[in-house]
Amino acid sequence: MNNMGTLLLLSLLSLCGTAVRAEEGASTDGKFPEFCGDRECPKFHLVQQYDSFELRAYEGTQWVTTELDDGFLGFGMVTSFRRLFNYISGKNSQGIKIEMTVPVLMQYPSKDTGCNATMSFFLSPSLVNPPQPLDPAVHLENSPPLFVYVLSFGGYALDYDYKKKAKALAEKLGNQGLSFDDSVRTTAGYNDPFTLLNRHNEVWYKAK
Known part of the structure; x- marks a missing residue:
């Protein structure tokens, strides 16, 4: 996915996220990590802190997912985001x-x-x-956990930054002899622009 697509997605996330927060409200009970801001995010337990990365244990989680489209200039990424946002905006079986x-x-x-890239929202x-x-x-x-x-x-x-950091993480894990699944690279974004x-x-x- 190119950088133009990432910028478009960030802009859409800003508009969509603001609209939902204004209507639904945000969690303020302090049970989520600080970097999640005022939005709910998956719970995890910090297992081990290394020099520049960490090992987390996540509870079982549920997600709504769609394939990550690879359209012209990254517009496919925006299309994927809109599908998920439409779901949380009421395009679902309960209309909620x-x-x-x-x-x-x-x-x-x-x-x-042989698998396709995906985009997911945490539920x-x-x-x-x-x-x-x-x-x-x-x-x-x-x-599962x-x-x-x-x-x-x-x-x-x-996108370039995520790829660079993923490569750095893989190298660090390899250098320390830590076993991990390199068949899937996962990125997680937490902020609007x-x-x-x-x-x-x-x-x-994922750790093996």
Whole structure:
């Protein structure tokens, strides 16, 4: 995905996120990591802090997911985002609006897996039975508890930055003899473009 697509997605995230927060409200009970801001995000336990990355244990989570389109100048990324945003805006079997969460997760399988890249929104555990999507290109999925190696970094992150950081994380894991699944590269974005300070981005590799 090119940098133009990333910029378009950031702009759309800003507009959509603001609209949902204004209508639905935001979590303020302090139970989420500080970098999640005023949005709900998945819970995790910090297992090990290394010099520049960490190992987290995540609880089981639920997500709404669609394929990550690769359209001209990155417009496909925006199309994928709109599908998911339409779902949380009421295009679902119950017609309910669901609060925007973080992170926006993108998974990029290696070419030899034969799988397509995906984009996902986290769904709050308070949605015991999430409504079914009406768009056939959108589906619900459950992620079991898992351990992931995470490298966090700040600033405005474009696709190039995520790839560079993922490569750095893979090298660090290899140098320390830590076993991980390199068949899928995961990126996690937490901020809209109007957040100027303390921006938070992550790259993940699943621990083996």
